[in-house]
Amino acid sequence: MSLLSDLLKELQQIKELSEKAIEAAENSQMLEELRVRFFGKKGTISQGILKKLGALSPDERPLLGEKANEVKTLLQEAMDRKNRRFLEEEESVFEESIRIDPTLPGARRMAGFEHLITKTQREMEDIFLSLGYEIAEGPEIENVYYNFETLNTPDWHPARDDQDSFYIVPDQWLLRTQTSPVQVRTMEKKTPPIAIISPGKVYRSDYDATHLPMFHQCEGLLVDTDVSVSHLKGTLEYFIEKIFGERKKIRLRPSFFPFTEPSFEVDVLWENKYGETRWLEVLGCGMVDPNVFRSVGYDSEKWTGFAFGMGIERIAMLKYRLTDIRDFIRGYAHFIRQDL
Amino acid sequence: MRISKKWLNDYIPVKDLSDKEIDDLLSLSGTEIEETLYPWEGLKGAVQGIVAETRPHPSLARLIVCSIQLPDKTKQLVTADKTVKSGDRVLLAPPGTVLYNGKRIEAQDFAGVVSEGMLCSLEELGLENKSEYVYRITENWPEGFLEDSVFEASITSNRPDELGLLGIARELTAITKGQRPITMPETDYQTTPEEHDRQFRIAIENPEDCYRYCGLIVRDVRPIESPLWLKRALVAGGLRPISFIVDVTNFVMLETGHPVHAFDLAQLKDFCIRVRKAKEGERFVLLDGQTITTQGFECMITDGVNPLALGGIMGGERSGVSERTRDVLLEVATFNPVLIRKTRKWHNLNTDASYRFERGVDPNNNRFVIDRLAHLIQKYAEGRVTTEIIDTYPHRIENRTVLLRRTRVEKILGATYPSKAIVDNLENLGISVSETGETGVFRCSIPTGRPDLEREIDLIEEIGRIQGYEQVPTILPVVRATDRGRTAYQTFRNEIHRLALALGFNEIKPLSFADPSDFEPFGITEDHLWRSGAVSLVKPLSRDLSLLRPTLSFGLIKTLAFNFSRQCPDLKVFEIGKVFQRSEAFKEKEVFGFAQMGAENPEDYTDKRRSGFYGFKGNVEEIIHHLTASSEGLTFSSPRERDLYGAYLYPTHSAVISFNSQRIGIIGLVKKNVLSHYDIKSDVYLGEIDLNLLFSLLKGSNREWKSVQNLNYPSSRKDFSVLVPRGKEMGHVISELKRIEYVESVKITDIYKGKNIPEGFVSVTISLVLRSTESTITETQMNGVLEKVRAFLVDEKLEIREL
Missing domain, CATH: 3.30.56.10 (Phenylalanyl-tRNA Synthetase; Chain B, domain 1)
Structure with missing residues (x-):
């Protein structure tokens, strides 16, 4: 037998033994040891075969080299396969070790809830800001002049009884009963055209399931050269659609406020959960009374305007179908966060 | 204002309209119908019958048993009214009938005798205050006599004309475009002048108060019961029948909207009416028995000697009509609305008359009204009208x-x-x-x-x-105003609001009122500005709502208490709202108040920490950091003894917050005795920041952002610990360390107390980040920095544990 055939035979033996050894390896560590044993500098292939390459004739060498490489590749592949399997097994053990229960509640860091009135007020503001209005604010302690007199409600006017006021100094200072004084203060400072809304707290002496002694109003005012009832209707229809998220039928019902003429209550056709509809009063409005314009020095022949006002609580209660207005002031966490 | 459909139909045809149609017609033209009432709805089933026979009850002596003949059958009734006799026409309420007072009739067994319903009295029909007898139908009792719809109308204060049914009828004529004409009620009567009565004089001394006064004398009025139709009309109109003269004056008021009055002529001292201003301090007993003392501005109706009535408000006790009255003086006057309002408010006398007069009653209608009154009196109670209308009209009102x-x-x-x-x-x-x-x-x-x-x-x-407004087109106008959007302050406030939410605080909006009894538990003494300068209401709803709050703290604590008592022991809340103070003027400022109770992260079961000072303080730092994009300007310091809030916060566990060296607020731990007063068994941290002040301080503060270009070279980090004695404030140490060259940031990474740390000390681990903008930090530079740090810490007498 030639050396070559011996070596080839030996190679075949190495291959078979190695394959068995690979097959028997129990983990990736053992496999790594085998890799060193086969392919290392002192490994079986180097020591047993390649070292003896020099003893072959030059034309035999490539043959053995080629064969040795074939075996090497085969073993390499076998080891890789085996190794992949080990990795997969290890990964699956790890995966199992980290199993969680996705149905258990999360460990929550709570973000705060904004108050429903702030939320509703902000929505109102955004609707009117998108139309080009500005937001005006004013003091909550008002004098009688701004709260009543400039609003065409002199002392003798029976309409003053319609709003039971909290006075601080009798007949002089009171908690504003409406945010309309802000409109007057704005008109005193600016010349038309004017477009403002004035959201804020107002106070009236009334306290039960549907009235709070402190509540929030959002009033609006538009003054320009040709403002008419038709613009008022258009603005309110737009607002109602935006705030309730759907187009709703509205109607203007004539009413009386001292500072507007004509004056209206606005009813919205409201649908309950059974699909029954009825008209619900949502806000008051009207064309600014010429006397109000006179009190701020505007020429009522030149300028006309509309004003409207609504209770933010009222809108929020309709929107979120609430029945007890006192929920808004209690600050009960279960209500604020609605985790009930 | 109650509008009886049946009564209204006397003046304008409305019977063909449904209740809904009337409601819509009125409501959509400005007369809001709040409710439609059916006062006699339950009595619909009552039927007329004739008593066929009566017999004593077999065992109960106080009762009798009657057989009532109805058109188709006979029924057996038991009654206590022994005057009922055969042949009487009665009204029978069968079982199921609901009386005017709401009581439901059932068949009832009286010791073995079943009564199949009840024989009605006028009381049970709501037409009489107290009835002793079963009602015998003697008058005309038309079919459906009690059937009616009553509209409760809310009449706006500018429409006094609608405070009478004729005004409502006029309104309906206009709304229906003149399709339904008005029938005016009858006003004719016989006049039999008497020489003596021609002497009667009416004088008005104060025409600015009393515009017009019409009088008419009617003598020998028969003392009759009001006819049933009159009683029914008054009840439908919301008034109680009293006596014929009073009823008829009330009827005419509800009909015309003009309050009228009748005096007992025999009670007049001088044979005249003299209207004058009240004198100061006159004592006068009103019809309802109460005594008023006049202020001098009121208008008095007198007989020249004695006051008879408080003009436009109420008659006097002495001059009112009684059962003995036979001769009356009818008054139809008109008063100045402003005076009536003032009188009504001053004396707190709300009457049907004052309600109408203060809204404005038409003086040019007086003669019609007095004619109507005379017509009704003569028609039903005879009586001789012995004068023409005595009319004094010094203050003429023209179209x-x-x-x-x-x-x-x-x-x-x-x-x-x-x-x-x-x-x-x-x-x-x-x-x-x-x-x-x-x-x-x-x-x-x-x-x-x-x-x-x-x-x-x-x-x-x-x-x-x-x-109608249906036809008005709908146009969304283009806004031409040039001032638009939010102000800088509003944006700033929204930003605070947003950050508070992000930091986990829930928004609350308690009432802006304060309870004076909250001062005591908060340790706020009399001389404290919050207390001495508190703004109080003249007429509060109750004592606990009698002040305007000087601080948000009360509301925050009470909200936490409310929640604690309802099993919500872990909560973060905030409010942005105004607080009030009285000095020379009334001052209001907007404050951000925030508080935390219990667990730091209640919904995080992996985090067991309780809320603590540093976590709470971190909220303030984070908010300001977001507002300024910087850590500059914000400082905290220990409160001094006389700081306002020391009373309810632990001075050793709270801090004054300053921005650019100006005090903007406080934070701290609420004292146990405060919490126990409100039944909170937990820890509460509380803070308040003056938003108006903070905003003015932030204005113009540097919001330039630093570029990352400066962070090109890697930084090095150096951690070390120092032993800090209790009471030593580290704020100054940190800011001094920051000033050393190459020190980019100084952070606290740990505070440790316990093993290996001597009593009275804590170990504070400080982490320095060093960076140069020119190159990577060199060994030499690093050592230079550490040298300076060591020297500084030695100066500060801080022992270095590791460096």
Whole structure:
């Protein structure tokens, strides 16, 4: 037998033994040891075969080299396969070790809830800001002049009884009963055209399931050269659609406020959960009374305007179908966060 | 104002209209119908019957048993009224009937005798205050006599004309475009003048208070029971029947809207009426028995000697009619509305009369009203009218003339109105309209019964509401105003709001009122500005709502207490709202108040920490950091002894917050005794920041952002610990370390107390980040920094544990 055939035979033996050894390896560590044993500098292939390459004739060498490489590749592949399997097994053990229960509640860091009135007020503001209005604010302690007199409600006017006021100094200072004084203060400072809304707290002496002694109003005012009832209707229809998220039928019902003429209550056709509809009063409005314009020095022949006002609580209660207005002031966490 | 449909039908045909149609007609033109009542709904089943026979009850002596003959059958009834006899016509309420007072009739067994219902008395029909006998039908009792719909109308304060049914009828005529004409009630009567009564004089000394006074003498009025129709009408109108004269005056008031009065002529000392201003301090007993002391501005009706009535409000006790009254003086007067309002408010006397007079009653209607009154009295109770109307009218009110331009109507209402529609609408309201010669301009003469129509705009409103607003087109106007959007402050406040939410605080909005009894538990003494400068209400709803809050703390603590008592022991809340103070003027400022109770992260079961000072303080730092994009300007310091809040926060566990060296607020741990007063068994941290002040300080503060270009070279980190004795404030140490060259940031990474740390000390681990903008930090530079750090810490007498 030639050396070559011996070596080839030996190679075949190495291959078979190695394959068995690979097959028997129990983990990736053992496999790594085998890799060193086969392919290392002192490994079986180097020591047993390649070292003896020099003893072959030059034309035999490539043959053995080629064969040795074939075996090497085969073993390499076998080891890789085996190794992949080990990795997969290890990964699956790890995966199992980290199993969680996705149905258990999360460990929550709570973000705060904004108050429903702030939320509703902000929505109102955004609707009117998108139309080009500005937001005006004013003091909550008002004098009688701004709260009543400039609003065409002199002392003798029976309409003053319609709003039971909290006075601080009798007949002089009171908690504003409406945010309309802000409109007057704005008109005193600016010349038309004017477009403002004035959201804020107002106070009236009334306290039960549907009235709070402190509540929030959002009033609006538009003054320009040709403002008419038709613009008022258009603005309110737009607002109602935006705030309730759907187009709703509205109607203007004539009413009386001292500072507007004509004056209206606005009813919205409201649908309950059974699909029954009825008209619900949502806000008051009207064309600014010429006397109000006179009190701020505007020429009522030149300028006309509309004003409207609504209770933010009222809108929020309709929107979120609430029945007890006192929920808004209690600050009960279960209500604020609605985790009930 | 109650509108009885049946009664209204006397003046305008409305029977063919459904209740809903009437409601819509009125509501959509400005007369809001709040509710429709059916006062006798339950009595619908009551039937007329004739008593066929009566017999004593077999065992109960106080009762009798009657057989009642109905058209188709006979029924057996038991009654306590032994005057019932055969042949009487009675009203039988069978089982299931609901009486006027709401009581339901059932068949009832009286010791073995079953009563199949009840024989009604007038009391049970609501037509009499107290009845002793079963009602015998003697008068005309038409079919459906008690059937009625009563509309509860809310009449706005500008429409006194609608405070009488005739006014409502006039309104309906106008709304229905004149299709339904008005029938005026009868006013005729016989006059038999008597020489003596011609001497009766009426004088008005104060025509500015009493515009007109009409009187009429009626003698020998028969003392009769009010006829049933009258009682029914009053009850439907919301009043109780009292006696014929009183009933008839009430009836005419509800009919015409004009309050009227009847005096017992025999009670007049001098044979005259003298109207004058009250003197200061006159004591006067009113009809309802209460005594008032006049202030001097009131209007008194006198007989020249004694006061008879408080003009426009209420008659006097002495001069009122009684059962013995035979001769009456009828009064139909008109008073100054402002005076009536003032009198009513001062003496707190709300009457049907004052309600109408203070809204304005038409003086030019007085003669009609007095005629109507005389007609009714004579028709039902005979009586001789012995004078012509004695009419004193010193303060004449004339029709007003207003020019109306069609162009203006269309400009305000935003729709087209033909001239004919304008004229028709106004004329249906009783306004006479004439041409002016100028096209589209009308001269309108407004009857004095409509004091609300003074100006062109008032007429425009009338046209709009009669014509209806359905037809007005809908246009969304283009806003031309140049000031738009939010102010810088509003944006700033929204930002605070947003950050508070992000940091986990829930928003609350308690009432802005404060309870004076909260001062005590908070340790706020009398001399404290919050207490001495508290703004109080003149007429609060209750004591606990009698002040305007000087701080948000009360509301925050009480909200936490409310939640704690309802099993919500872990909560973060905040409020942005105004606090109030009285000094020379009233001051209000906006404050951000925030508080935390219990667990740091209650919904995180992996985090067991309780809330603590540093976590709470971190909220403030984070908010300011977001607002300024910087850590500059914000400082905290220990409170000094006399700081305001020391009373309810632990001074050793709280801090004054300053921005640019100005005090903007406080934070701290609430004292146990405060919490226990509100039954909170947990820890509460609380803080308040003056937003107006903070905003003014932030204005103009540097918001330039630093570029990352400066962070090109890697930084190095150096951690070390120092032993800090209790009471030593580290804020100064940290800011000094920051000033050392190459020190980019100084952070606290750990505070440790316990093993290996001597008593009275804590170990604070400080982490320095060093960076140069020119190169990577060199060994030499690093050592240079550490040298300076060591030297500084030695100066500060801080022992270094590791460096």
